[in-house]
Amino acid sequence: MSTREESVLARVALTWLAEPGTRSVHRMVDVLGPVDTLDLLLDGGAPQEALRESVAARSGAGDARSVAAEALGNIDRLGARIVIPGDEDWPATVEELRRLHLPDAHRRVDLETAPPLCFWVRGPWPLAEALERSVAVVGARAATSYGIHIATDLGYGLADRGWTVVSGGAFGIDAAAHRGALNANGLTVAVLACGVDRPYPMGNAALFDRIADTGLLVSEWPPGAEPLRPRFLIRNRVIAAGTRGTVLVEAAARSGATQTTRRAIGLNRPAMVVPGPVTSAMSVGAHELLREQPTARLVTGLDQVLEEVGRIGELAPVPRGPDRPTDLLDDDARAIVEAMPRRGTVDVDALAARAGLAVRTVLRKLSTLEELALVVRRADGYLLAARPGRSGPAEQPER
Amino acid sequence: MSTREESVLARVALTWLAEPGTRSVHRMVDVLGPVDTLDLLLDGGAPQEALRESVAARSGAGDARSVAAEALGNIDRLGARIVIPGDEDWPATVEELRRLHLPDAHRRVDLETAPPLCFWVRGPWPLAEALERSVAVVGARAATSYGIHIATDLGYGLADRGWTVVSGGAFGIDAAAHRGALNANGLTVAVLACGVDRPYPMGNAALFDRIADTGLLVSEWPPGAEPLRPRFLIRNRVIAAGTRGTVLVEAAARSGATQTTRRAIGLNRPAMVVPGPVTSAMSVGAHELLREQPTARLVTGLDQVLEEVGRIGELAPVPRGPDRPTDLLDDDARAIVEAMPRRGTVDVDALAARAGLAVRTVLRKLSTLEELALVVRRADGYLLAARPGRSGPAEQPER
Numbered sequence: 001m002s003t004r005e006e007s008v009l010a011r012v013a014l015t016w017l018a019e020p021g022t023r024s025v026h027r028m029v030d031v032l033g034p035v036d037t038l039d040l041l042l043d044g045g046a047p048q049e050a051l052r053e054s055v056a057a058r059s060g061a062g063d064a065r066s067v068a069a070e071a072l073g074n075i076d077r078l079g080a081r082i083v084i085p086g087d088e089d090w091p092a093t094v095e096e097l098r099r100l101h102l103p104d105a106h107r108r109v110d111l112e113t114a115p116p117l118c119f120w121v122r123g124p125w126p127l128a129e130a131l132e133r134s135v136a137v138v139g140a141r142a143a144t145s146y147g148i149h150i151a152t153d154l155g156y157g158l159a160d161r162g163w164t165v166v167s168g169g170a171f172g173i174d175a176a177a178h179r180g181a182l183n184a185n186g187l188t189v190a191v192l193a194c195g196v197d198r199p200y201p202m203g204n205a206a207l208f209d210r211i212a213d214t215g216l217l218v219s220e221w222p223p224g225a226e227p228l229r230p231r232f233l234i235r236n237r238v239i240a241a242g243t244r245g246t247v248l249v250e251a252a253a254r255s256g257a258t259q260t261t262r263r264a265i266g267l268n269r270p271a272m273v274v275p276g277p278v279t280s281a282m283s284v285g286a287h288e289l290l291r292e293q294p295t296a297r298l299v300t301g302l303d304q305v306l307e308e309v310g311r312i313g314e315l316a317p318v319p320r321g322p323d324r325p326t327d328l329l330d331d332d333a334r335a336i337v338e339a340m341p342r343r344g345t346v347d348v349d350a351l352a353a354r355a356g357l358a359v360r361t362v363l364r365k366l367s368t369l370e371e372l373a374l375v376v377r378r379a380d381g382y383l384l385a386a387r388p389g390r391s392g393p394a395e396q397p398e399r
Numbered sequence: 400m401s402t403r404e405e406s407v408l409a410r411v412a413l414t415w416l417a418e419p420g421t422r423s424v425h426r427m428v429d430v431l432g433p434v435d436t437l438d439l440l441l442d443g444g445a446p447q448e449a450l451r452e453s454v455a456a457r458s459g460a461g462d463a464r465s466v467a468a469e470a471l472g473n474i475d476r477l478g479a480r481i482v483i484p485g486d487e488d489w490p491a492t493v494e495e496l497r498r499l500h501l502p503d504a505h506r507r508v509d510l511e512t513a514p515p516l517c518f519w520v521r522g523p524w525p526l527a528e529a530l531e532r533s534v535a536v537v538g539a540r541a542a543t544s545y546g547i548h549i550a551t552d553l554g555y556g557l558a559d560r561g562w563t564v565v566s567g568g569a570f571g572i573d574a575a576a577h578r579g580a581l582n583a584n585g586l587t588v589a590v591l592a593c594g595v596d597r598p599y600p601m602g603n604a605a606l607f608d609r610i611a612d613t614g615l616l617v618s619e620w621p622p623g624a625e626p627l628r629p630r631f632l633i634r635n636r637v638i639a640a641g642t643r644g645t646v647l648v649e650a651a652a653r654s655g656a657t658q659t660t661r662r663a664i665g666l667n668r669p670a671m672v673v674p675g676p677v678t679s680a681m682s683v684g685a686h687e688l689l690r691e692q693p694t695a696r697l698v699t700g701l702d703q704v705l706e707e708v709g710r711i712g713e714l715a716p717v718p719r720g721p722d723r724p725t726d727l728l729d730d731d732a733r734a735i736v737e738a739m740p741r742r743g744t745v746d747v748d749a750l751a752a753r754a755g756l757a758v759r760t761v762l763r764k765l766s767t768l769e770e771l772a773l774v775v776r777r778a779d780g781y782l783l784a785a786r787p788g789r790s791g792p793a794e795q796p797e798r
Contacts, residue, residue: 017755019755053755053756053757054755054757057751057754057756057757057758057761058752058755060748060751060758061752061753107730108730108734146676146678149678150677150678228753229737274677275674275675275677275682275686275697277545277675277676278549278700279545279548279549283674284699287674290689291703294693297690298674298686298689300686301677304690331507335507335629338629339627349459352459353456353457353458353461354627355456356416356452356453356456357452357456358453358455358456359459361452
């Protein structure tokens with residue numbers, strides 16, 4: 001049995017030798033443990049040729065154990081720490097990535113979606129606790145002011161209600177969600193596709209500093225790792241798996257943000273999509289997800305997001321128009337109100353004919369309507385009571 | 400057996416005695432025919448007390464047969480005609496209203512949804528032919544410029560593709576859809592909740608004139624009938640039943656336009672909803688329909704509407720981002736491109752280490768990439784080929 005220290009070193013080395021998510025490596029770690037897996041791989045004993053090639057190629061740039069040891073040697077200086085499976089702080093939900101299989105997957109990044117081997121973490125919160133009650137808010141980098149507004153509001157509202165806001169630290173929607181949470185003095189977690197020592201993009205440096213002060217920067221890659229393009233997609237599986245649900249705010253067609261949502265769907269987590277103007281290129285991906293994915297849920301705001309991720313019983317109120325006094329009326333009484341002239345009085349017989357009701361029915365209902373102050377009796381007949389802002393059928397009929 | 404003339408008079412009289420859609424009247428007409436039904440009702444022989452009351456009350460304002468005869472006497476002067484079941488010009492699809500049952504119906508207008516007894520028509524087109532290939536475009540009166548833009552575009556596009564655009568002639572979305580169709584020199588039909596002699600609202604008078612010149616004004620009510628508020632909802636069942644599908648463009652919470660869509664759903668017709676900004680009160684009803692009604696379909700434009708109402712095989716193209724040359728590459732070749740530095744050359748060994756691939760794999764793929772002009776070989780290594788507008792991973796990674 002190896003010590004935690006040996007296990008940490010092996011996991012870091014393995015993540016350096018093969019990109020995180022590689023299923024064959026994860027399966028070997030399951031069976032052999034990380035230390036023996038590392039030994040086997042470095043001895044050229046990987047069962048698949050592609051993996052043997054990859055290990056050999058990476059080893060050409062350095063010795064995996066030394067690279068890992070050096071990274072771990074700097075961990076205190078970086079204010080970072082490492083979390084591995086078995087630690088109290090390991091977020092159990094990411095283990096569900098074992099069972100993630102994306103439909104129509106043929107690209108490596110859609111196939112190699114195994115759980116992480118370790119997390120590098122910067123920030124004052126325990127990782128598992130921070131993710132316990134968390135929602136991912138993701139979307140386009142080239143977001144519109146509409147998307148920024150929505151993401152900021154959602155980030156603020158979720159944090160304000162005690163939820164952790166998880167995103168990827170990118171420009172646009174991601175940054176807006178993080179900022180919203182920070183503005184609410186809430187907890188936010190940026191899951192990075194590079195080392196936690198130099199979060200990408202540089203333009204968000206001040207934001208990353210604020211997140212590291214009060215929330216968490218998290219990465220599978222060791223410090224110094226570059227944000228190579230495929231890593232963003234590899235990282236997205238963690239955002240989907242680490243949270244209780246994912247909200248997509250804006251996405252162009254075929255964007256990485258829709259991939260995070262597809263991973264949430266593949267994990268049976270609530271996948272929520274905020275619609276937008278159909279004239280906006282930045283909502284094309286969002287609408288396409290809603291059209292293609294029967295389980296993707298259209299959400300229009302915080303209440304509906306909380307309904308999806310919250311406890312059963314946290315139901316969002318159904319939006320409805322303003323209450324009208326006539327809502328309380330039965331069909332006959334409503335027919336009478338609607339048959340009354342907008343101006344001037346009407347006698348009971350004419351009213352009965354217009355409403356298609358018996359005179360005695362009209363008389364009975366009129367007395368109710370009088371009590372409700374909806375009609376007024378005059379010497380020459382009945383009159384609709386004046387109501388502020390009331391518009392009659394001739395001006396504004398219900399369609 | 401009564402003549403068509405007798406049947407027409409009876410149907411007009413019956414529509415005057417009881418609002419169209421009344422199920423008990425429609426059932427009696429089914430069994431007894433319109434002439435005997437009218438006789439029975441005027442003799443006080445309606446089986447339900449409410450109907451007896453209604454008939455007696457309306458009869459207080461005039462004799463149903465005389466009212467109908469007078470209306471029909473003016474029909475030529477109005478440039479109108481009447482169409483009844485059995486006429487070649489009767490649109491068979493409205494008969495499906497026999498089977499329309501709305502869930503949770505408790506209001507009269509949601510229960511009394513029987514087929515029309517007759518249609519008054521103004522305009523140069525045969526009614527059944529005009530509705531044969533038709534789509535309803537409905538929505539809010541207080542539409543935003545976004546909604547007006549979408550409805551105009553849809554009206555234009557549908558008409559341009561040979562579809563009739565059906566709506567209710569109201570301000571806002573309805574008028575925009577009609578106008579779009581007229582601008583395409585296409586066919587548009589306004590289904591009214593009042594007589595075809597004085598289409599409501601007056602503010603759309605010029606629009607109604609244009610529709611009557613080239614399309615159709617249609618109503619169940621005889622000339623002179625007022626647009627009483629419940630009639631708009633009664634009318635909406637005809638818009639839903641007379642068309643191949645209904646598109647909702649904008650709707651406030653609890654609006655009449657969502658009722659038309661619910662009727663389309665109840666008739667198993669395609670019910671399509673255009674989303675909008677979640678910040679817009681005029682899209683609240685649209686989003687609510689999409690959330691509540693699993694069969695309501697989100698559509699973002701003409702192609703998707705045609706896919707719903709058109710023949711099988713008219714599939715809308717799936718929106719996608721711009722094609723990238725790297726789309727054609729396999730995982731290994733893509734990994735190599737992504738591992739190449741944005742500036743300067745790299746040698747094969749370093750590239751193999753970065754990409755995590757064997758040197759021989761890298762060499763093989765590099766020769767393919769050279770052929771595709773994606774990389775350039777130099778004396779000191781390989782270089783990414785310059786592409787106009789290409790941005791590398793460090794500037795714009797795929798998320």
